[in-house]
Amino acid sequence: MDFSRTDLRVSREKLIRLQTDRSVGDMVRVCILYGSRRGATRTVAQAIERALRKKGYNPRAVEVKQKPDVADCDLVIVGAPVYYERPLPEVLRFIEEQGGLAGKKVTVFILAMAQKFGKHGREYAERRYLRLIMEPIKGDVISSRVFEGWLFRKNETTIKEAQTWAEEVVKLAGGEPDELCRPRG
Template identity: 45%
Template sequence: MIVYSTRRGSTKKIAEAIAEGLGDEAFNLREEWPEEIEDFIVLGTPIYYEKPLPEVLEFVRRNDGLKGKVIAVFVVCMADLFGILGKRYAELRYLNLVKRGIKGDVIDERIFRGWVRKENPRTIKEAYSWGLELAEIFGGKRS
């Protein structure tokens, strides 16, 4: 299952591309919270004002840090526009802000470049490909 939040829609489009590649459903925490938590979770958030969205962190907290679950984490930001140092900063800062409350097994993580006005087709393609990779790791569609 893919669980994410979004403010302006780029994270939603990225989550939907991951879901398409993975063959699973996506839950936007701004609209609905999943009733049951699966064993494999893809967790995503954009970064606003140097922080992940609070509802994503709250989802982790309310579900005992996703203890016993297998998790892949992604963030959406523009840090890579600043080159390798920006990307490294995003890895150390943003991903760790999301992962620090997770008690489950984080098996993969990604940083996707967001956009302000025009959708970035390269990012969508990368998200879909990551979904395919995750599907291969976990044997296809999750149930």
């Protein structure tokens, strides 16, 4: 399955449920949780956070090794790099420690070098790496995406793609920020 282009397609019933399962006037609380070794995933997570702030949301990006509390998060965006054919173990461990994020709307992104090997590399990354990171998730995964990672020079294309993807996902999870300007009360 090509998650890179079809990840935002959902059934009509699921879309209606996502749009109506919160009170009118609620602000979607977005938590961006990530693991990073060399800084690329951190850079993407922070870029997503900045992009969502510009759109009127109030996200928070936190590294999983800080053991963030996700109880008040409506949408959890999970990000991990791939090392030695597996998503970063501390991200998988965090998901398990949080009960698989049960009851949460979840989106997942990974950074992988497999995209450098063309169509087959991208398909492999989607099939293998996304499956591995989504296995422990018990929440409602509404979107997933593989982005091209980097080693030395920041990949601006990846950052822009991730920001656009996150904006679309947050809208899917809870509506426009203008409609959601009042905090929960």
